[in-house]
Amino acid sequence: xxxxxxxxxxxxxxxxxxxxxxxxxxxxxxxxxxxxxxxxxxxxxxxxxxxxxxxxxxxxxxxxxxxxxxxxxxxxxxxxxxxxxxxxxxxxxxxxxxxxxxxxxxxxxxxxxxxxxxxxxxxxxxxxxxxxxxxxxxxxxxxxxxxxxxxxxxxxxxxxxxxxxxxxxxxxxxxxxxxxxxxxxxxxxxxxxxxxxxxxxxxxxxxxxxxxxxxxxxxxxxxxxxxxxxxxxxxxxxxxxxxxxxxxxxxxxxxxxxxxxxxxxxxxxxxxxxxxxxxxxxxxxxxxxxxxxxxxxxxxxxxxxxxxxxxxxxxxxxxxxxxxxxxxxxxxxxxxxxxxxxxxxxxxxxxxxxxxxxxxxxxxxxxxxxxxxxxxxxxxxxxxxxxxxxxxxxxxx
Amino acid sequence: xxxxxxxxxxxxxxxxxxxxxxxxxxxxxxxxxxxxxxxxxxxxxxxxxxxxxxxxxxxxxxxxxxxxxxxxxxxxxxxxxxxxxxxxxxxxxxxxx
Numbered sequence: 325x326x327x328x329x330x331x332x333x334x335x336x337x338x339x340x341x342x343x344x345x346x347x348x349x350x351x352x353x354x355x356x357x358x359x360x361x362x363x364x365x366x367x368x369x370x371x372x373x374x375x376x377x378x379x380x381x382x383x384x385x386x387x388x389x390x391x392x393x394x395x396x397x398x399x400x401x402x403x404x405x406x407x408x409x410x411x412x413x414x415x416x417x418x419x420x421x422x423x424x425x426x427x428x429x430x431x432x433x434x435x436x437x438x439x440x441x442x443x444x445x446x447x448x449x450x451x452x453x454x455x456x457x458x459x460x461x462x463x464x465x466x467x468x469x470x471x472x473x474x475x476x477x478x479x480x481x482x483x484x485x486x487x488x489x490x491x492x493x494x495x496x497x498x499x500x501x502x503x504x505x506x507x508x509x510x511x512x513x514x515x516x517x518x519x520x521x522x523x524x525x526x527x528x529x530x531x532x533x534x535x536x537x538x539x540x541x542x543x544x545x546x547x548x549x550x551x552x553x554x555x556x557x558x559x560x561x562x563x564x565x566x567x568x569x570x571x572x573x574x575x576x577x578x579x580x581x582x583x584x585x586x587x588x589x590x591x592x593x594x595x596x597x598x599x600x601x602x603x604x605x606x607x608x609x610x611x612x613x614x615x616x617x618x619x620x621x622x623x624x625x626x627x628x629x630x631x632x633x634x635x636x637x638x639x640x641x642x643x644x645x646x647x648x649x650x651x652x653x654x655x656x657x658x659x660x661x662x663x664x665x666x667x668x669x670x671x672x673x674x675x676x677x678x679x680x681x682x683x684x685x686x687x688x689x690x691x692x693x694x695x696x697x698x699x700x701x702x703x704x705x706x707x708x709x710x711x712x713x714x715x716x717x718x719x720x721x
Numbered sequence: 722x723x724x725x726x727x728x729x730x731x732x733x734x735x736x737x738x739x740x741x742x743x744x745x746x747x748x749x750x751x752x753x754x755x756x757x758x759x760x761x762x763x764x765x766x767x768x769x770x771x772x773x774x775x776x777x778x779x780x781x782x783x784x785x786x787x788x789x790x791x792x793x794x795x796x797x798x799x800x801x802x803x804x805x806x807x808x809x810x811x812x813x814x815x816x817x818x
Contacts, residue, residue, distance in 0.1 A: 423737035484736065522736055531740035543731035544738045550731070 326570070328504045333464030333496050336503045337403075337429055338363035340471035342373045343511040346427075347398035347518075350378040350389035352408060356441040358431045358497045360403040383408040387415035394424035394486075395532050397523035399475065402426065405493055406433035409447045413454070419486045420455030421548055422532055425478035425518075426486040427471070428456075432593065432644075433493035434680040442681020443493040445593070445644035449654045455548055457487040457555055458622040460592040464501035467491040469572055472506070472515045476562045479518050483555045490621075492594040494681070506570065514569055556623045576625040579632050581607065582614030586637040587696045588670070590659060592618040595642060595684050602689045613693060618655070626662050633663075636670040640696040642684070643708075646676045652708035671699050674708040682712050752780070755798035757813040763788050765810035772802035772811065 338360045351361035367373040380386045383404055394400040404412060409430055419426055432448050434440045461467035474487045491497060536544050567573025580600050582588050589599055596617045603613055616632045633639060643653025651657055656674040663669040673696050678684040691711055699705055709717040735741050772789050773781040780795040803811045
């Protein structure tokens with residue numbers, strides 16, 4: 325029987341990884357790391373988890389090491405954050421194209437400079453193109469539940485890709501929540517023993533990661549694209565199976581009170597939890613607004629998202645990262661990509677908020693709502709805005 | 722003879738672009754970017770074999786008559802054999818094609 329207890333999300337996530345009976349954990353256990361790998365090292369040290377814990381000298385080495393253990397056929401788990409993820413960058417692409425089913429949790433935090441390890445999405449969004457599956461959890465319960473789900477997805481013979489489980493740094497990672505913990509026996513009924521499809525084996529030698537000449541590189545990328553796209557159906561199936569088994573169902577795209585709404589906010593992560601409370605409050609004033617949240621980010625759930633925003637008039641998109649001098653934030657860019665050329669596509673109002681730990685509160689949502697309302701009333705669609713910047717946004721708003 | 726398979730479609734690639742056959746590097750004729758090739762003057766050669774020892778590609782062997790013979794499928798034209806030959810019997814000739 326599942327046990328509900330008050331526990332810091334990072335510790336719950338570590339316990340979930342242990343419940344998945346992971347074989348190898350390679351991690352660099354210093355800032356900006358979370359308590360996840362710290363707790364896993366304790367579990368291994370205390371004999372509560374039969375796994376190899378490899379404390380390496382950098383995050384670059386951590387991901388390299390994970391590639392090695394996954395290639396050898398071990399169920400591999402690691403965790404990182406912020407600068408740590410940035411240092412892994414080079415190896416991220418390798419893990420993905422070698423189709424190594426690594427599970428990595430990322431407590432999303434800002435990148436320096438200035439030095440700041442508070443919450444935003446600049447770490448994960450700069451890794452958008454690395455070819456991993458990417459999923460966002462909104463709270464500790466969800467992040468904990470998605471650990472066995474991620475292992476199932478990554479190791480599914482139809483998928484075989486690494487997967488990044490994102491949740492907001494501090495706001496989720498360091499907060500104590502009441503979390504229903506799945507026992508190891510329960511996880512075992514959902515997550516079978518890992519049987520690698522191919523692995524490094526001295527008796528049956530193969531080469532992983534050979535040179536890909538110009539004659540084959542494009543085909544390698546095409547195969548990778550197909551793999552990421554084909555992961556969508558298995559992801560939906562596995563999420564549904566988890567829901568049936570344990571009573572908590574997660575979907576690639578979630579909607580909240582959108583049925584009668586003309587204005588819909590779009591975001592991911594813990595911000596959506598605050599936003600749902602705000603929506604409840606503002607609806608008392610008769611303002612009809614809803615929320616569409618991305619849980620799955622790679623593969624991009626194009627069809628489900630289009631369906632979720634169909635018939636809406638204005639979308640208010642909250643990005644937690646942006647490209648200076650570029651076209652705003654990644655979520656907005658991709659939403660616009662999905663809507664371009666669609667008949668009666670909603671207008672898109674973009675804001676960037678919650679950078680480097682700046683709280684997104686009801687006032688922020690009020691301001692975004694006002695911007696959306698002006699567009700709904702026939703006003704011009706404004707360019708993206710760092711809505712919380714004191715002194716205002718540079719340029720024409 | 723080196724085996725050259727046709728370039729595969731993406732559907733035919735192994736999982737993660739792995740090479741499933743051990744020792745398959747022998748199929749890759751890596752000498753095709755050579756810009757010049759070594760030529761031996763056998764009248765001057767004393768069959769000492771020092772060129773075969775220093776060849777970093779291992780593509781020099783002594784033939785039945787005891788003279789060094791180069792495998793041009795793999796020779797990169799680095800000219801280390803020319804440098805190491807103490808009789809000065811090897812020279813480099815530019816590849817024309």
